[in-house]
Amino acid sequence: MSTATENADQPHIPAVDPNMHGLASNAIGLVQSVVISIASSAPTAAISVSLSAIVVASARGAAFSILVTLAAMLVIAVSFARLNRWEANCGATYVWVGRIFGPTLGFLVGWCVLAAVLFGTIATVLPVGPSFLSLIGANASSQVGAAVSAGILSVIVMVLAVLGMTLTARVQLAMAFVEYAIVTVFAGIGLWDTFINHPRGFVHPSFSWLSPTGIGGGGSVVGALLIAVFLIAGWDASMYVNEETEKPEVNPGRAVIISVAALGLFYLFFVTAFQAVGSTAVLNSHTADGLSFVGRRLAGGTGETFMSLAVLLSAVATTQVGFVALARITYAMAGDGLLPRQFAAIHPRYRTPAFGTVFVAVITIAITVASLLASSVANAFTSIVSSTGVLYAAFYAMSALANAWHYRGQITATWRDAITVGVLPLLAVAFLVWISVKSIVGFPPSTQWTLAAILGTGCLALLLAKFGYRSPFFSIRHEPELPAAATE
Numbered sequence: 001m002s003t004a005t006e007n008a009d010q011p012h013i014p015a016v017d018p019n020m021h022g023l024a025s026n027a028i029g030l031v032q033s034v035v036i037s038i039a040s041s042a043p044t045a046a047i048s049v050s051l052s053a054i055v056v057a058s059a060r061g062a063a064f065s066i067l068v069t070l071a072a073m074l075v076i077a078v079s080f081a082r083l084n085r086w087e088a089n090c091g092a093t094y095v096w097v098g099r100i101f102g103p104t105l106g107f108l109v110g111w112c113v114l115a116a117v118l119f120g121t122i123a124t125v126l127p128v129g130p131s132f133l134s135l136i137g138a139n140a141s142s143q144v145g146a147a148v149s150a151g152i153l154s155v156i157v158m159v160l161a162v163l164g165m166t167l168t169a170r171v172q173l174a175m176a177f178v179e180y181a182i183v184t185v186f187a188g189i190g191l192w193d194t195f196i197n198h199p200r201g202f203v204h205p206s207f208s209w210l211s212p213t214g215i216g217g218g219g220s221v222v223g224a225l226l227i228a229v230f231l232i233a234g235w236d237a238s239m240y241v242n243e244e245t246e247k248p249e250v251n252p253g254r255a256v257i258i259s260v261a262a263l264g265l266f267y268l269f270f271v272t273a274f275q276a277v278g279s280t281a282v283l284n285s286h287t288a289d290g291l292s293f294v295g296r297r298l299a300g301g302t303g304e305t306f307m308s309l310a311v312l313l314s315a316v317a318t319t320q321v322g323f324v325a326l327a328r329i330t331y332a333m334a335g336d337g338l339l340p341r342q343f344a345a346i347h348p349r350y351r352t353p354a355f356g357t358v359f360v361a362v363i364t365i366a367i368t369v370a371s372l373l374a375s376s377v378a379n380a381f382t383s384i385v386s387s388t389g390v391l392y393a394a395f396y397a398m399s400a401l402a403n404a405w406h407y408r409g410q411i412t413a414t415w416r417d418a419i420t421v422g423v424l425p426l427l428a429v430a431f432l433v434w435i436s437v438k439s440i441v442g443f444p445p446s447t448q449w450t451l452a453a454i455l456g457t458g459c460l461a462l463l464l465a466k467f468g469y470r471s472p473f474f475s476i477r478h479e480p481e482l483p484a485a486a487t488e
Helices: 030-040 044-056 062-086 094-099 103-124 128-135 143-162 163-197 222-231 235-244 252-274 280-284 292-334 356-373 375-407 415-442 445-468
Strands: none
Touching: 030 163, 030 235, 030 252, 030 292, 044 062, 044 163, 044 252, 044 280, 044 292, 062 222, 062 235, 062 252, 062 375, 062 415, 094 103, 094 292, 094 375, 103 222, 103 292, 103 356, 103 375, 103 445, 128 143, 128 292, 143 163, 143 292, 143 356, 163 252, 163 292, 222 252, 222 375, 222 415, 235 252, 235 292, 252 292, 292 356, 375 415, 375 445
């Protein structure tokens, strides 16, 4: 956290003085913060729709790509933790980058965060309707039924998010317990069948599963890494509720580190447990319902029902976290004069950004319903979903770079500092930049134009905030290099 002396000559805005924020303090603890961060990545829902993709891309050698991505994300998470200790602000990345590299870049990074979380949330809501219909035995292909179901469930979690952070965290804990209990039990069955039972139709395990290029060297390291990055991304949600967390300078940072480690191990464990249930062709034919198919292969109709429930809970949990995170980010930006002031309104009783929560929920529901009802919109939205991982990679890399630059005075202190402050963050940045470039080059023109549109609208919003709203955020000066003594 910055001292009053350091900020005496700067405008008093929430990005500089987070004590001016009115969110409910100490509403959640470390455990709840970890659950929220993990839920934001939607691990069960993500592995359900990505199982066949990562198996095909890696030729069943996904373990290498997951471990490499896990290492890079852990470095990024440590950077988040260090910056949060310095400035515990629910605006997180845009505030840090704004104070270290300048407010213009900070705003654009914040715009990337908003786009990434919004599109990631919408992508997660899309399977909610079909999963619910499948669970109750209705026609999962019904567009109207899926749209109505997704809308109703989204409204429910929106209301819970408005009613308070403590209630939201309790609901998250309950859903997480059921979701992970189901998936863990089926993972145990999957490992037993894969390595011991060898049922008919299962693929026999091989040492090639440990190879970077998989069976017969037929896997693509780049392709598998791209999917692994998309799978693990999204763990930063606890940073946006840091002001509502006990020990706000410490616990959110611990939460993101624990969450990244848990997500990496989660994907490593479950991909290994489930990738042998069928041939590549069979898995490809069940791209949309990966884990439901896995449940059916492992335990028949009962298994399919329970796995569908786990996927539904994962999607609903992520939707709720998305509403919470987006409301806090827009709340911080509005408090800084970067967005309309309505987003900075706090509910007097529940101390949540009620207007922002309802607004992002309505936008999410509207786009989801349109996507489910109109195939043309759904096809266009595919481009948005494809670009989400690049957006996450961009602001993750910028946060790690900000951390390395801000603490650069420590690099020459010891070999340990040189590695942890300089070498590792820069390697993680290089990895994410490489992944982003590889992604963008391989994207179809529609997705490339989507990214260009996000950047273009961000520039327009920047001009509006600077010259229309005359935000004081653009008056803050760059932070000087932080002395070693200030980081203890």
